[in-house]
Amino acid sequence: MNRLSVTLICIIISGCATADEESWPFDATPVAQLNEPWAMTFLPDGRLLITEKPGRVLIVTQGGEKSEPLPGVPTVDYGGQGGLGDVVLHPDFESNSLVYLSFVEAGADDTRGAAVARGTLTLDDNGGGALRDMTVIWRQDPKVTGRGHYSHRIAFSPDGYLFIASGERQKFDPAQDMKMNLGKVVRLHDDGSVPDDNPFADQGGVTAQIWSLGHRNLLGLAFDSKGRLWNQEMGPRHGDELNLVKRGRNYGYPIVSNGDHYSGEEIPDHDTRPEFEAPKVFWVPAISPGGLMFYDGDLFPDWKGNAFIGGLGSMSLVRVEFDGEDAREAERFEMGRRIREEEQGPDGAIWILEDEDEGQGGRLLKLTPKT
Numbered sequence: 059m060n061r062l063s064v065t066l067i068c069i070i071i072s073g074c075a076t077a078d079e080e081s082w083p084f085d086a087t088p089v090a091q092l093n094e095p096w097a098m099t100f101l102p103d104g105r106l107l108i109t110e111k112p113g114r115v116l117i118v119t120q121g122g123e124k125s126e127p128l129p130g131v132p133t134v135d136y137g138g139q140g141g142l143g144d145v146v147l148h149p150d151f152e153s154n155s156l157v158y159l160s161f162v163e164a165g166a167d168d169t170r171g172a173a174v175a176r177g178t179l180t181l182d183d184n185g186g187g188a189l190r191d192m193t194v195i196w197r198q199d200p201k202v203t204g205r206g207h208y209s210h211r212i213a214f215s216p217d218g219y220l221f222i223a224s225g226e227r228q229k230f231d232p233a234q235d236m237k238m239n240l241g242k243v244v245r246l247h248d249d250g251s252v253p254d255d256n257p258f259a260d261q262g263g264v265t266a267q268i269w270s271l272g273h274r275n276l277l278g279l280a281f282d283s284k285g286r287l288w289n290q291e292m293g294p295r296h297g298d299e300l301n302l303v304k305r306g307r308n309y310g311y312p313i314v315s316n317g318d319h320y321s322g323e324e325i326p327d328h329d330t331r332p333e334f335e336a337p338k339v340f341w342v343p344a345i346s347p348g349g350l351m352f353y354d355g356d357l358f359p360d361w362k363g364n365a366f367i368g369g370l371g372s373m374s375l376v377r378v379e380f381d382g383e384d385a386r387e388a389e390r391f392e393m394g395r396r397i398r399e400e401e402q403g404p405d406g407a408i409w410i411l412e413d414e415d416e417g418q419g420g421r422l423l424k425l426t427p428k429t
């Protein structure tokens with residue numbers, strides 16, 4: 059039976075998932091059940107810090123034991139695509155205990171915007187811990203109405219700069235507006251201050267934060283082993299992108315996209331405007347990407363240097379191979395559930411978080427080579 063037939067039957071019966079487990083080269087072990095998980099990162103002791111979108115941070119062991127929600131999380135504006143978002147550790151976490159969280163902050167007059175706070179994580183002897191002195195060090199500017207396209211993914215560069223993906227809040231034009239930090243990737247010092255060697259530093263204000271522009275909804279941001287920054291972003295109607303993010307470059311949204319507006323209005327494709335940076339990979343039809351991870355572990359040696367992107371709408375895990383600056387989709391695993399986030403574990407296993415799915419919650423899964 060082909061995939062279309064399976065999908066149709068599933069829609070008719072009950073909306074069943076179509077995970078193609080027999081074809082997977084890995085075993086996927088469910089480790090923990092979570093409530094609207096969004097992001098995770100490994101602590102030096104091998105446990106996971108996991109965020110849940112309504113505003114919880116949990117410590118979870120590799121065996122699946124969950125802590126109580128940690129106190130000290132900032133108040134989040136929960137709803138639509140927003141709430142608590144990403145979690146990353148400072149590169150010197152082992153000496154300074156600094157943790158960064160992204161989340162949605164309410165503003166005046168029904169407006170809101172993403173923010174990033176940092177504070178310290180203290181661990182107790184009972185498997186739990188607390189966040190202390192969480193202080194906002196960056197905000198989307200301006201705050202606008204609506205509850206979409208916050209993006210708010212965070213990544214540290216190998217040389218210690220803080221990069222934040224800032225979505226265009228479903229407002230299109232801000233991605234090209236240099237007076238706003240929406241639809242941009244921004245580059246900051248670890249305390250939120252602006253490096254004076256940023257490409258637009260001499261223009262001051264939020265413009266000085268901007269590293270790259272013309273982005274839409276960036277739900278993955280990661281450095282590869284060569285120190286290059288990549289992002290994936292949701293296209294409008296189709297045209298999802300994997301971009302190599304370069305200093306000062308314009309990625310063209312909403313002037314160009316290999317997708318088109320949901321209204322049916324066409325957006326010229328990238329090849330019509332070569333002055334804008336084109337994606338290294340684009341997807342038509344869409345995969346609806348969630349998360350971005352580069353793999354360099356030993357458990358799956360053939361996949362060293364590959365990237366993994368979760369598929370939300372496509373309910374898949376997409377493996378991407380690279381050749382210099384070129385990239386291509388190499389393989390797609392049908393997972394049967396929306397995939398929000400991927401991380402490499404200390405032993406080289408691949409850990410993934412399923413997205414919330416109509417009240418089913420989302421699971422933490424560990425992928426290891428098939429036995």
Ligand SMILES: [Ca+2]
Pocket residue numbers: 097098099145399400401
């Ligand atoms: Ca992560």
Ligand SMILES: [Ca+2]
Pocket residue numbers: 315316317318324325326327
């Ligand atoms: Ca187009």
